[in-house]
Amino acid sequence: MxxxxxxxxxxxxxxxxxxxxxxxxxxxxxxxxxxxxxxxxxxxxxxxxxxxxxxxxxxLQSVSRRIEGNKMAKSVMQKAIKKGNLIAKFPYVKAVGISGALSKNYHDKDGDVDFFVITKSDRLWVARTLLMLYKKIFLFNSRKFFCINYFIAENSLEISEKNIFTATELLTLIPVSGDFTKFYSQNQWVSDFLPNLEIGKSSINNLKNKPLITKFIESFLNTKIGNGLENLFLKMTLKKWNTKFKTLNKDDFDIAMKSTDGVSKHHPRNFQKxxxxxxxxxxxxxxxxxxxxxxxxxx
Structure with a gap:
């Protein structure tokens, strides 16, 4: 069936x-x-x-709920794309996509807009920290249209958790900016779960040139200073999450709060599981x- x-x-x-x-x-x-x-x-x-x-x-109520959610998704999509384009301008961000409910054409008044971010290798934690600082300082830590909870680096593109949930999330992802070609090519396994969905969408926009301030930050951090900060931000974040989410057992923590050189996930509710x-x-x-x-x- x-x-x-x-x-x-x-x-x-x-x-x-x-x-x-x-x-x-x-x-x-x-x-x-x-x-x-x-x-x-x-x-x-x-x-x-x-x-x-x-x-x-x-x-039956789910039908009217869906119809209303589809309308709201349409009304917020352009704002979400605009935020995605902003994220793409940050240092070391290579590609940005809309994930979560909005990627499935649904949004409600309590919903967040989730973003999936691909970063330069060896600079994932620098990129993530700069984006989090922007959110905390300029957006007053609001995640309504700036929920950045999943980062992967260019050298870690294959999703290790292969199941119906991750396959659905990947195939409904809406690429906003950047080149997702390698990402899709390294995750062809999704067709084992959902063979009737096409894999390999093109981005809505492609940022040709980063802002001057971004280029300056990248040139400054393409040094030993950047290497040191990358390791420091990873260790600081992992220590904080181990303390904050100590109720999660190790297996759940390693999936929901994965923190490695090439992956950063912040899913404390372990929604996948x-x-x-x-x-x-x-x-x-x-x-x-x-x-x-x-x-x-x-x-």
Whole structure:
């Protein structure tokens, strides 16, 4: 039941889907397979349908929630792109993309705008620290349109956690600025999870020249001073997070708060693990209720 697995995944986010979307986010060989499955599931009372969208648990309210969220996403997208272009101007930032809910065309009044940032090798922590300082000083630490919680360096482009969650996040990423070609080429594994989605989007804009102040900072820090700061910022951040998030066990910390030379993640709620745990729980619930067995996901 490939369509059911897709609907169950997006039901965690209370996000109903059209038949076309179900096909795209599934492993189905063609759309007729999805159409036949959906008809069967409707007849059995497993799924519901309203206003072009399929959903579970009779949650009709999720349809109006999605429609409203799509409208709000459209209204904030240009502002998000503008912020992404600003991030791209910072020292050592090579590429910027919009991730999270907005990358899936959803936003609400309580939502943040998440950004995925690729940095120059050996300067990830300098780039991250400069961006965090800007946020704290000039944006009063607001993350509403400036949530920068995932950085990777050019020499660490392959995502190590390979699962349905990370595949979905990567394939829905909206490149704003910079060249994502190498990033996509090193993460072709996503097609094992979602073969019907195209991998390899082009950026909306490409920053041809960095501002003079950025060039000056980079020239100043392309020295032993920069090397020292890179190591210092990594150690300081890791020490702070080990103290602040000591309730996380080591395995969860190493994924949710990954802090290496080439990766920086700040996901203290470990959303990835929560989503997959919740999804497997949903699989069990539907197996007991409808006698439909679904292969479990891994984190």
């Amino acid at each position: 490939k369509s059911l697995k897709t609907l169950l995944y997006f039901s965690i986010f209370r996000y109903p889907l059209s038949a076309e979307e179900i096909y795209l986010f599934s492993k189905a060989s063609d759309q007729s397979e999805i159409k036949n499955e959906l008809e069967y599931l409707k007849e059995k009372g497993v799924i519901s349908f309203d206003d072009s969208y399929y959903f579970l648990d009779g949650n 929560k989503v997959i745990d919740r999804l497997n729980k949903r699989y069990n619930e539907f197996q007991l209720k409808y006698n439909i067995e679904l292969e479990k996901e891994h984190a």
